[in-house]
Amino acid sequence: MWKSLVLALAAALAAGAAQARPPVWTVRDRDSELVLFGSVHVLPPGLDWKPPALDRALKSADDVWFELPVDAASEAEVARLAAAQGVLPPGQTLSAMLGPPDAARLARVAQAFGASMPLIDRLEPWFAEVVLAVTLYARSGGTADAGVEKAVSAALPATAVRRSFETPAEQVALFDGAPMPEQIASLDETLGEMETDPHQYEQLLAAWMAGDVAALDREALAPLRKASPALFKRMLTDRNARWMGPLTARLAGKGRTVVVVGVGHLIGSGGLPARLRALGYSVEGP
DSSP, rough: OOOHHHHHHHHHHHOTTTTHHHOOEEEESSSSEEEEEEOOOSSSSOOOOHHHHHHHHHHOOSEEEESSSSHHHHHHHHHHHHHHHOOOTTOOOOHHHHHHHHHHHHHHHHTTTTTHHHHTBBBBBHHHHHHHHHHHHHHOOOGGGGGGHHHHHHOOOTEEEEEESSSHHHHHHHHTTTTTTHHHHHHHHHHHHHHHHHTHEEEEEEHHHOHHHHHHHHIHHHHHHOOOOOHHHHIIIHHHHHHHHHHHHHHHEEEEEEEEEEGGSSSSSSSSSHHHHHOOOOOOOO
16 A cells, blocks of 8 residues: 555645655754754655755764664664553553543454554553554554654764664653543544544645645644643653753754754744744744
């Protein structure tokens, strides 16, 4: 199926916006340049997504920042921590936590997307949501191996220093430490979307490929903002505020920096470009 998705996206771009690419923001001061690129972590193979501006920035970058280190050890540590922390205690099930109507919907969605219900039922809501999202992406051929971070990491010159905003433990703790009602609210929203709009991933990709920040806000941010304002604050607003520290420190120095983080961190009034603009930096981009 991923081949048909890639062809459909290519046709859409050729028909309406042949030069469209995912959005890039460039921040400059007297002796620094900071290029911000919004990632989709999971992509179908063969998608021609890389903007020329990002290619140019990577070739001359002194340092590149990711959410997490992009290496096999970090991947393994995230998986280990998620498996250790995201499983319910013996005797508890996710279905019982949700109640009959939502438990029935969980079972329907798991079956429709080929997920193991006995496995899903043993997981905390946040981890169940992650597993279900993976099945949604996989239906369209999306994999982390084809995602932005691995492609960017592979293209980096040997001279570029790799940095990250978070450790695996810190990122897993963001999910696992969220209050249970907020986890359930987010899972409920995702279940509803997967049941009523199973093509949401394709819509997100189309908006990203077209550089349509309004559609990206609608597809990537609005559902969580509506379902759980507290979780939205935890996963986006608060993290963006923390990441501003390293970014402003980098701009206080000199050199060329590239930042590659989830596209949701870059759009809207709380995104990193808007925050940098509010501090008086020159920011080119949407």
